Amino acid sequence: MAIPFEVKAQHVMITGASSGIGLAFAHAFAQLGANLVLVARSEQVLLNICKELNERYAINAVAIAADLSQIGASERVYTQACDLGLTPMVLVNNAGFATYGRFEQLPLDRQYDEVMLNCMAVVEMTHHALPAMIKNQQGAIINVASTAAFQPDPYMAIYGATKAFVLSFSEALWAENLDKGVRVLALCPGSTDTAFFEVVNAKEASVGKRMSAEAVVNIALNALDRNQSYVITGCLNWLLGQLYRFLPRAMTLKIAKKILSPQ
Numbered sequence: 262m263a264i265p266f267e268v269k270a271q272h273v274m275i276t277g278a279s280s281g282i283g284l285a286f287a288h289a290f291a292q293l294g295a296n297l298v299l300v301a302r303s304e305q306v307l308l309n310i311c312k313e314l315n316e317r318y319a320i321n322a323v324a325i326a327a328d329l330s331q332i333g334a335s336e337r338v339y340t341q342a343c344d345l346g347l348t349p350m351v352l353v354n355n356a357g358f359a360t361y362g363r364f365e366q367l368p369l370d371r372q373y374d375e376v377m378l379n380c381m382a383v384v385e386m387t388h389h390a391l392p393a394m395i396k397n398q399q400g401a402i403i404n405v406a407s408t409a410a411f412q413p414d415p416y417m418a419i420y421g422a423t424k425a426f427v428l429s430f431s432e433a434l435w436a437e438n439l440d441k442g443v444r445v446l447a448l449c450p451g452s453t454d455t456a457f458f459e460v461v462n463a464k465e466a467s468v469g470k471r472m473s474a475e476a477v478v479n480i481a482l483n484a485l486d487r488n489q490s491y492v493i494t495g496c497l498n499w500l501l502g503q504l505y506r507f508l509p510r511a512m513t514l515k516i517a518k519k520i521l522s523p524q
Contacts, residue, residue, distance in 0.1 A: 265486040266401055266444060269294035274342060274349035276300045276329060276386065277356030279307055282405060282453060285474035286353050287314060287322070289482060297322040298342045298349060300329070301356070323347065329356050330378040335385035350397065352390045354383040354427075355405045359420035362523075372419045379423035384430065391434075391443065398442035401485055404431045408451045408493060411502040415518040424449075428491060435490035447491035448481045451498035470497075 273290045277283040279301035287297055291314045299307050299322060307324035314322040325341055327334045342349060357379040360367050383404055394400025407420075410428035414421030431447035438445060452471045477494050484492035493502050504513050 266482075266488075268351060271295050271350045272298065272342075272347045273351040273353065274298040274300065274339075274347075274386075274390070275353040275355060276382070277405075279303050279310065282450065282474045282477055283353070283355040284310065285478040286355065286403075286481075289475075289478045290351070291318040291320050291322065294318070294320065295351065296320050296347065298325060298345075298347050299323070300325050300327055300338055302326060302328050321347075329382035329386070330374040332377075335382050336389060339386060339389040348393050349390055350394060350400045351403075352386060352401070353403045353405070354386055355403075356382060357405065357423070359417055361417055361420075363416065364418045367419075375419050376423060379420070380426050383427055387434070391438075394443045395438070395441045400442070401444040401446070402431075402434070403446045403448055403481060403485065406431065406447045406449045406491070408449050408498045408502055410447075410449055412505050412513050412517055414521060415514065416521045416523065432490045444485055444488050446481065446485050446489060448477070448484075448494075449491055449498075449502070450477045450494045451501070453477055453494075 268290055273295045275283050275286050275290070275297065278287050278299035283301070287299055287310065291297060297311070297314065297320065299311060301307055304324060304326035307326060311322040311324050314320060323345060325338050327338045329335055329338070358375060360371055360375055387402055387404075390402065404427050406427040407424040409417065409421040410424040412421070428447045428449065431445050435445040450472065453474055472495055480492060480494045504516070
């Protein structure tokens with residue numbers, strides 16, 4: 262049985278921390294006594310969140326504003342955190358977004374940014390953070406993937422592909438670091454009650470009942486305690502994630518297309 266992961270007095274970096282799952286992670290780790298480095302594009306929103314967390318939980322939360330889809334941003338953020346004496350021993354790669362529609366009709370630059378944020382920012386931030394964790398023989402990385410990682414997603418082709426990348430990448434690192442004292446978890450939530458679907462601007466992208474961000478985070482932390490390589494939130498989401506094991510790929514694609522087709 263894995264030993265529960267201790268975060269009290271640890272430095273935790275959370276990307277995409279201004280709302281939704283990222284903000285729920287911030288509250289959860291602050292409640293556990295961790296100090297926080299919160300990263301998002303909206304500096305004033307982050308500053309307000311840090312003020313609230315510091316007052317409510319008596320921890321040290323700092324804000325770093327950055328657009329992680331930009332080349333070099335991840336290195337700048339990590340270096341700034343280290344310069345502040347906040348080298349993260351826990352990293353939550355949560356920042357990401359989706360586009361919805363026919364691939365050839367969506368702006369290429371928007372889809373490029375989607376790949377850069379959902380994939381490359383995860384790779385770069387992990388590459389910066391992992392050596393210190395291995396050196397200290399302790400640490401954890403939580404990469405927020407999605408149930409979209411388990412099958413291609415018509416009309417959300419880039420999003421599904423990026424989340425499949427995150428899942429595969431995370432599981433590989435979990436295996437590489439089994440004897441290094443570092444845990445790696447791919448969190449695969451289904452529909453969650455966040456602003457995600459307002460950004461996507463498509464009700465078709467929301468499949469099933471939405472789970473609260475707090476419930477998603479609680480499941481993630483329990484899975485981290487058990488040192489799982491990935492976790493799917495919710496029984497129905499888990500069942501949907503197994504379809505590819507029992508049905509021909511063409512059939513699962515047709516089902517996904519029917520569910521995600523524009524209404």
